[in-house]
Each structure stands twice: as C-alpha cells, then as structure tokens.
Amino acid sequence: MNSSAPPAAGPVFTGLGVLSAFGPGLAPLAAAAARGGTGFAEVTRFDVARRGTRRAALLADPPPLADAVLGALADACGPSGLPSGAPLLLALHSDLNTRGTAALVSQGAAALGLAGVGRVYTGACVAAATAVADAAALVGSGRYPRVVVAAGHLVEPGVFAAFDAGRALARDGALRPFSAGRSGTLLGDAAVAVVVEAADAAAARGVRPLARLAGWGRSGDAYHVCRPRPDGAGVARAVRSALARAGVAPSAVDYVNANGTGSPMSDLAEARALHEVFGAALETLPVSSSKSVHGHALEASALIELAVTIGVLDGGQLPVNAGWLGPDPEVGLELVLAPRPDARPRCALSLNSAFGGANTALLVAAA
Template sequence: MNSSAPPAGGPVFTGLGVLSAFGAGLAPLAEATAAGTGTGFAEVTRFDTARRGTRRAALLAGPPPPLADAVLGAVADACTQAELTDGAPLLLALHSDQHTRGTAAKVAAGAAALGLAGVARVYTGACVAAATAVADAAALVGSGRHPRVVVAAGHLVEPGVFAAFDAGRALARDGVLRPFSAGRGGTLLGDAAAAVVVEAADAAAGRGARPLARLAGWGRSGDAYHVCRPRPDGSGVARAVRSALARAGVAPAEVGYVNANGTGSPMSDLAEARALREVFGDALAELPVSSSKSVHGHALEASALLELAVTIGALGSGRLPVNAGWLGPDPEVELNLVLPGPRPGARPRYALSLNSAFGGANTALLVGAA
C-alpha cells in the first residue's frame, strides 16, 4: 500500500462529459440517481432476448451510435467544459473483444481532431478499468509528467456480453437491480460513455479553470482469491479504501458518502459491506451508502467513470444517489443505505467511489468537494 501524500493541492477534475440511459450530460443522470423515482431499466429491443433469463437493461433511447462516436462525444464535452486547448494525452478504457483495436483507433483519430495528443494507453481490466486509468492519470499529473490528462471510457450493451452474463446467472432474473437488499439476485447491464479531465491544481489555477471536484486519493488492490467470486471477508476492498484514505491524509470519519460497487450480487455485496465495516467500524452506522448502479445499470469497463461522474455531481449538489430496488434489510449487510423518500440534505467534504472486478481487482477513488 502506497501511503505517500500527494503534492499540495493534488489533482482536480476540470471537465466532465457523460452519456447514459438518461441522455447526454451530468444533469439528467444526477437528477435520476438522486430522485429515486425511476430507473433507466427497460425491456431490451436492441437485440433478441427471447432465450434469455433476463430481458432488461439500461439503454440509450433509439439506435445506439458507434461506440467510438459515443466516447468521442463525451471527450468533446469534457474538453469543452474544461476549456482545454492543448494536446493532453488520452487514457481509454474499453471492453476487450474483437472490436477493441478498431474502436481504439477510431477514438485516437477523433481525439487528434479535437486537439488531444492521441490515445496513450488502452485499459481492458474489466470493471475497474476506468478507475485504474483515473489513478494513472492522477499519478501522471502528480509527478509533473503532464499538466493534465483526459480519461475516457465506454460500453454499449451488446448481445454477446449480455448472453455471457445471462448464462453465468449474473443478471437479476426479476429484472431489478437491488444492491444490498434482501432478495437481491444479480446485476443488470447499462450503456455508458464518460470522460473526465484530470488536471494539476496549480495548472488549473494558472489558466483560470474552475475545478468541479478534487481527486484527493486513490487506492488499488488485488485479492487473487477466485476468478469471479469476491474474497468473502472483503479484505481486498478494505485495502484499496485504506490506501486511498492514507494517500489523501483523510481519516475515515471525514468521509461523508460512499458510492459502493454494489452490483446486486448476494456474495459481492456482502463482501463489500464487510470491507466497509472493517474500515469504518461503528461509524458505518451513520455513513450514507448507496450503489448508483441500481439506477443506471452496470456499464462494465465504463462503470467506474460513470459512477465517478455521479459522485462528483453528488458532492456538488449535496443530493446523494438513491439505493433503488430496495425490498428490505439483509441482516448480514447492516449499512446506512440512502433509500427513496424525504431525507436531510447532505454536504459531504469527501466521498468514496468503489469498484471491483472479476479476478479480485479493487479500486477506491476518494473525491473531495471543490
């Protein structure tokens, strides 16, 4: 675990672009996740699901654009918001399949047309891919190698991945994603493309850019427990969280919200709850926790960036994402979940965005209010 503190000021986010089942931009996504009055899930009509046990996902309205176009749209929006004019490198997270090379090449060409320095790296590390890219961007910025780095990710639900998850019984048979709830039965997939500009605080200040939030700390760990099952005690997730807190010099008591990985899987949700108990102890009873996946779906390699966007939005507005799909408490979980209905406003200084992947990889991004 690397506990060295970041340079004074640390990295900041100066631009954000996102596309989800709720449309383009952070505003409709943030409103949907905070309101808790509806989710993005609907019957899949993009391809045939007649032979599948689950037929629901959170999809874009209408025919989807090519994945490269969706990603480049998010990149363009992030760069416009950041008023980016120089050739920052691009780190790109994509699902690994026969289309990855071609999609990455199209994104690289489009990024060059936007004035970026092209795609420097492509990350295919499953559901922590985008968070790993954000951590690497922060390291590149913090070391002084680049004043700013753009991170982008995209995943559009397609029949092959849908069939694989369905065959593996990873998808919720009742068509509802219920993180940490009694009766939870699996995840549901979702479309997403997202991009952020990660910038050195002094570089942003020097050009008058207004930060959306700060990347206070980041942590990564590996369980090496099982190819697709989480380590039951959640110790790998706990190590990633502790690493992020130590890097930032932030005490657990200072964290005011956790956007958990929360896939709706009986085993992984329980392991994550145990990890949070290990890190936060008795304070966990008062710490608001939810999984925004319950509203926008699981976007695989793009999940971490989509959920980071939601977390940034929550810090800015004080409206915490709802943990949708709730049926009732699981006595083994014992989390202070953000449930639909009236609740006090919140203005957390720090929020954690957590992700885990097959193979035992875990990431924690600690976001600080601007």
C-alpha cells in the same frame, strides 16, 4: 457532515462529459439517481426472447461506440478550454472490436486537440478507475499538466448472453444492491470522459475545478477468478490506501458510492470491507450504489459512478439505493433509501471491484 476534509492537494477534475441511458449530460443522470428513478426497461436493441433476464438501462438510439466516447470527450474538453496535447487514457471492453474502436477514438481525439490514445485499459470493471489513478499519478509527478480519461460500453448481444448464461443478471429484472432478495446485476450503456489536471495548471488557466481527487487506492485479492474474497479484505485495503494517500481518517468520508452490483456474494463482501474500515462510524455513513439506477457498464462503470459522485459533491443530493425490498441482516449498512436533497457531503468514496479480485477506491473531495 464531517468537518475533517482532506487537505487541498492532489489533482482536480476540470471537465466532465457523460452519456447514459438518461441521455447526454450529468444533470439527467444525477436527477434520476437523486430520486431513485431507474433507467431499466425491456431490451429491444437485440433479441432477448430466450434470455432469463430481458431488462437493461439502454440508450434508445445509440451511436457507434467510438462516436459515443468522442461525444463525451468533446463535452469534457470543450467547457474547460482545454489546451492541446493532453494524452488520452481509454477504457474499453476487450473484444474483437477493441483495436478498431480505440483507433477511431484516437483519430477523433486528435481533432479535439488531444495527443491521441496513449493507453487502452481492458481490466474489467475497474478499468476506468485504474486509468483515473494512473492519470492522477502522471499529473502528480509533473510529467503532464493534465490527462484525459475516457471510457465507453454499449451493451451488445454477446455480452448480454454471456452474463445471462452465467446467471449474473437479476432474474427478477431489478438491480437491488445490498437488499434482501437481490439476485444479480443488470447491464447499462455509458460513455464518459473526465479531465484530470494539476491544481496549479487549472488555476493558471482560470478554470474552476469540479472536484478534487484527494486519494486513490488499488488492491488485488487473487482469491478466485470470479468470486469475491468473502471477508472483503482486498476492498478494505484499497479504501485504506486511498485514505492514506489523502492523509485523512475514515471519519472524513461523508458518503460512499459502493460497487454494489446486486450480487449476493459481492455485496456482502463489500459490506464486510466497509465495516472493517469504518467500524461504528458506518452506522451513520450514507451508502448507496448508483448502479441501481444506471446499470452496470462494465469497463465504463467506474467512470460513470465517479461522474455521479462528482455530481453529489456539487449538488448535494445523494443517489438513492434503488430496488430495495428489505434489510439483509448480514449487510448492516446505512443505505440511502429515500431522497436526501440537503445532504451536502464534502468528501466521498467511489468503489469498484472486478472479476479476478481487482479493487479500486477513488476518494473525491469538493473543490
């Protein structure tokens, strides 16, 4: 791995709570990702008999969404011994239930000692990453010593039907990022929370950080309402912005947790962006999409993928790019196709893109 790690600056992550199709906690999710064991199964939560795709990565017996998010918040805030008063930034899917869910989360968060929901992010698949970037800016400016970010999405029949009708879901029931024969994405449940804290504030509390947010970048393509810009220029700008904020060269990156939705067009555009930024170094840079294991959680996707990336830095095991059928000659990435238990990356990128051309890059470094 590369030795030119980012300097020890920027905010740190001091708490993390996760609920996924693999159950509560990061450990079962990270273990599944490391072996490429997917959480996809036939949907029984609601009727999918008339759908072209019938699989998703779902909790067997999910709580209400607000309760799921509050559970993740309790796990994130409890172990870190979080002082009271931290603001909460919340990412949710925009629908008729958003206001009510946010209100319930705000009430429950107050019981945990948080200041309540300060902002609600509904910016599609980059919502949670945008909230993390804003939290880092708030902490970095000195306005708050710590900010909590939470996100949740439990797959509902209406969203499932809309994605199925738009032919965005994989017709063969497998999410195959960057693979030949990929045909779309699959949805998944997730509720995640992280504590973003100033490094000196964490040190004063005697808390060992989980990882550091070395840099972050955001961009907008404004290319098409749902199609990605084919050359991936917006993704490339977001990545370069994250690297520049961290003050490091592309060679500092040891692993990329790609957006990798399994869509033929978006995967190719993302691959082109990575080629533009990393050049020849991409030949040996491990890349995978943890969506291939836990599914696409829409507004919560960026946060569950960030959690997986933090777990990679802590445990050293790279997520396997599941669903692989064979190489797409236009992609040309060094994909993680088998377990790599001793990778030990020190710096990793987590990438997300959304309808409307929004792109985010979070550069995470080992603490």
